[in-house]
Amino acid sequence: KAGVTQTPRYLIKTRGQQVTLSCSPISGHRSVSWYQQTPGQGLQFLFEYFSETQRNKGNFPGRFSGRQFSNSRSEMNVSTLELGDSALYLCASSQNPPGTGGFEQFFGPGTRLTVL
Amino acid sequence: AQSVTQLGSHVSVSEGALVLLRCNYSSSVPPYLFWYVQYPNQGLQLLLKYTTGATLVKGINGFEAEFKKSETSFHLTKPSAHMSDAAEYFCAVSDNFGNEKLTFGTGTRLTIIP
Numbered sequence: 001k002a003g004v005t006q007t008p009r010y011l012i013k014t015r016g017q018q019v020t021l022s023c024s025p026i027s028g029h030r031s032v033s034w035y036q037q038t039p040g041q042g043l044q045f046l047f048e049y050f051s052e053t054q055r056n057k058g059n060f061p062g063r064f065s066g067r068q069f070s071n072s073r074s075e076m077n078v079s080t081l082e083l084g085d086s087a088l089y090l091c092a093s094s095q096n097p098p099g100t101g102g103f104e105q106f107f108g109p110g111t112r113l114t115v116l
Numbered sequence: 117a118q119s120v121t122q123l124g125s126h127v128s129v130s131e132g133a134l135v136l137l138r139c140n141y142s143s144s145v146p147p148y149l150f151w152y153v154q155y156p157n158q159g160l161q162l163l164l165k166y167t168t169g170a171t172l173v174k175g176i177n178g179f180e181a182e183f184k185k186s187e188t189s190f191h192l193t194k195p196s197a198h199m200s201d202a203a204e205y206f207c208a209v210s211d212n213f214g215n216e217k218l219t220f221g222t223g224t225r226l227t228i229i230p
Contacts, residue, residue: 107159
């Protein structure tokens with residue numbers, strides 16, 4: 001099975017621009033989560049989608065949004081970029097059906113976003 | 117709210133020596149606990165997890181961890197370090213309500229001394 005893929009791998013933007021990152025989960029996985037990784041704040045949960053519905057959301061401003069399509073692929077969007085948004089954005093997928101937990105999350109290699 | 121504390125942001129051990137990475141958690145509900153490893157320029161890979169049952173959990177690459185409820189700990193160990201173990205290690209916790217959200221510790225960078 002192919003792993004989680006994320007595109008693009010690297011991205012450079014300037015302040016005020018917006019960006020869209022894409023994630024394709026492992027085939028058959030319906031849950032997709034997004035995390036931001038920075039040297040200062042570490043790994044922080046952004047949001048999780050399951051069957052096109054946002055199931056959980058982290059403590060990030062409204063500039064960060066996401067969506068999931070019927071084929072489970074997910075995108076996240078950051079509008080009005082700030083310097084502090086520079087980070088590695090990781091996507092993870094799992095099988096986790098509703099009402100269960102503890103399933104392994106499989107992570108993609110991430111998209112490294114640099115905001116100048 | 118859940119939280120994870122990893123003691124020691126950097127740990128160095130000699131090749132062949134015991135590896136011990138510490139993790140303490142805080143959770144108001146029975147937790148699910150995970151250890152992930154991250155190699156440079158890569159995503160995270162699951163080493164092992166505890167959900168229920170046996171408190172000593174064996175994972176990949178010779179790693180194991182023991183869930184100690186009384187100490188709220190989930191320390192990661194490996195009897196004999198290998199050069200390929202050099203990486204960053206993250207302990208994480210999630211609740212048992214079907215919530216995918218992982219709360220991570222700040223990570224421990226493991227260096228192996230030849």
